[in-house]
Amino acid sequence: MTIMTITLDKQGLPLYRQIADAIAEQVAANTLQPGTKLPTHRALADALSVTVGTVTRAYAEAERRGIVEAKVGAGTYVCQTDKPLWTFAPPPTPGIMSFGYNVPPAINRADLISEALQQLAAHPNELNNLMLYQSPMGIAHHREILSKWLAQHNVKTDPNRLLFCSGAQNAMQLCLVTLCRAGDTILTDKLTYPGLLSLAKQLRLTVKPVEMDDEGMLPESLKAAYHQYQPRLVYMTPTLQNPTTATMSEERRHDVIRVCRELQLVILEDDINGILPKERPNPIVNLAPDDVIYVGGLAKTLAPGLRLGFLQLPERYYPHFVNALQNHSWMISPLLTAMASILLENGAANQILETIRDQMEARWRIAQAYLKDVDFRYHPNSFHGWLRLPDEWSLSEFLAESKARGVEVKSSELFVPAGYSAPPYVRIALSAPPDRETLEKGLHELADLLANPPLSDFAL
Ligand SMILES: Cc1ncc(COP(=O)(O)O)c(C=O)c1O
Known part of the structure; x- marks a missing residue:
């Protein structure tokens, strides 16, 4: 049995999380090796001057993360292999x-997906309903579930202004098709998401870059670019920007909103990575819901294979986007939104998100x-x-x-x-x-x- 050296000095972080993080770090650094028996709850509690309950919670958290396993009557052990973090590996590409x-x-994700499928399968009447044409707006109850889940992650949306899409990429396509015409210009960060560049190229839009710093787009450069190019809209990814990882401070977000309001320039906020960080500033949509077309999706937090994205729209745009979606594909499969709703509602989506963050x-x-x-x-x-x-x-x-x-x-x-x-x-x-x-x-x-x-x- 090993008595671990753990320093509990992270203010604001619960003690049990600090202990679980320390165990995770020592396992990753191989200081705690596979098969090592951890101290008893009482011994570690005494060593760290915390309650036995805190250690019990910390070990449970480490077990949830798959770092340790409790063996009945024998104690808690560091897992034998790295199986908990790498539980499923897709086939590798040879030589790359x-x-x-x-x-x-x-x-x-198989167990959680399988549970959700079984839950769906248990309701034949609902399954029959899901096989019918629905409104392009999607099923209202599904939009409400999505809105509630987003609120848990500090994204404020109105279910009546949400629209499901086939991934965030499709959401951006609907946006450009609805608001722009061939020959128009749009503004982006100086370095930006290639999927947006490719989409703009196909729609014959010109993309002009705006200077950025470590926080992303610079408001004064945005203003200058607006006057130079008279763009239709500005696209930005304020949190965990792709590719730079830049994240705008709340102050920068307010400055960008002020400039866009002054210019009457609509913001296309791509928040695809916004829910990944455990803590982050308010998305721009929370601060200026009437000035922002908000794009999100479940590809990064839940599963890209689900192909579920969404838009939260200013009221004046909503009917135009519903029409665009109808022209494009009539509706997003209700079976898919039903499945996603189960995962969002029963905690599975949050469990997967936590696993992705830990990974x-x-x-x-x-x-x-x-x-x-x-x-x-x-x-x-x-x-x-x-x-x-x-x-x-x-x-x-x-x-x-x-x-x-x-x-x-x-x-x-x-x-x-x-x-x-x-x-x-x-x-x-x-x-x-x-x-x-x-x-x-x-x-x-x-x-x-x-x-x-x-x-x-x-x-x-
Ligand atoms: C910044 C950004 N926006 C949008 C997307 C598209 O996401 P989805 O898979 O939901 O279409 C990606 C995908 O990598 C991305 O990096």
């Missing part, structure tokens, strides 16, 4: 260690050891990080060399509007490797590359 796509980490925290803890000497921006709950290449590396050389070593990362070139130059950065999606071995192997290769830049070529 993928750090490319911003996919959620592979986790086992990401564990992955970033591992990554810190490899990427400690480089300029790397990340958030412990985000899927991606933004890495500045050391001066000795050119972007093209780094991409070629990492590819040669089998490590796939995303070039900054993908994130800039057409005609603008790309800074020397790459996006690394730490959520993408399917298992711990690939994660560590890929990180090792990246760290080695960053530490060993190429020799410079002579040109005579």
Whole structure:
């Protein structure tokens, strides 16, 4: 049995969480090895001067995270393998260690999905109803459930202004199709989501970049770009921006709203990553619901395979978007919204979200050891990080060399509007490797590359 050294100094965080976090950290660092027996509840409580109840709660939390297991009559042990974090691994792509796509980490959702399916199957009348055409607005009860779940995560919506879509990508498509015409201009951050750039290209819209800093879009640059380009709308991702991970402070959000109100410029707020951080500022929609078209989705927090996204709209736009959705696909499958409603209502969605957050925290803890000497921006709950290449590396050389070593990362070139130059950065999606071995192997290769830049070529 080991008596652990744990310091309880994180103000505002409950003691049981601090103890569970410390156990998680020591397991990740291998200070607590698989199979190690943890102290009894009483022994650890005495050592830390906390109540036995606090330790019991901490061990239960560590067990919920899959780090330890309680054996009846024998005590609590560190799990034998890393099975709890990597419970399900999709088939790897041979020869490629993928750090490319911003996919959620592979986790086992099968039990919770299966339960929800059984719950659906138990109500034949409802199943028959779900097989009928419905209003393009979707079933009101499903919108209410979504609105309640969003409120739990500090997103204020009105069920009568919510619209289901086939993922956030589809939500943005509906928005651009409804509000823009070919030849129009839209504004985005200087570095932005490639899915939006591709959509704009297909719709023959021009994208103009707005300067940004560590918090995202700069209000004064937004104003200047507005006067220069007379855009239809401005697209932004104020929380965990893709690709930079920039998150706007509440003050910056108010400044952006003030500028947009003054210019009567509508904001397309993409909050796809907004629910991932345990704590974050208010989404812009909470502060200015009549000035914002809010886009969200369940792809990052629950499951991308569900293909469920949503829009919260200013009242004046709602009928136009309902019409656009009807033209596009008539409605989103009621079977799908019913299934999602069960998961949102019975706690499964929150359980999956917690598992995803824990997974990401564990992955970033591992990554810190490899990427400690480089300029790397990340958030412990985000899927991606933004890495500045050391001066000795050119972007093209780094991409070629990492590819040669089998490590796939995303070039900054993908994130800039057409005609603008790309800074020397790459996006690394730490959520993408399917298992711990690939994660560590890929990180090792990246760290080695960053530490060993190429020799410079002579040109005579
Ligand atoms: C910033 C951003 N917006 C929207 C999307 C699309 O999300 P969905 O899978 O719900 O269509 C993504 C997907 O990666 C994204 O990164």
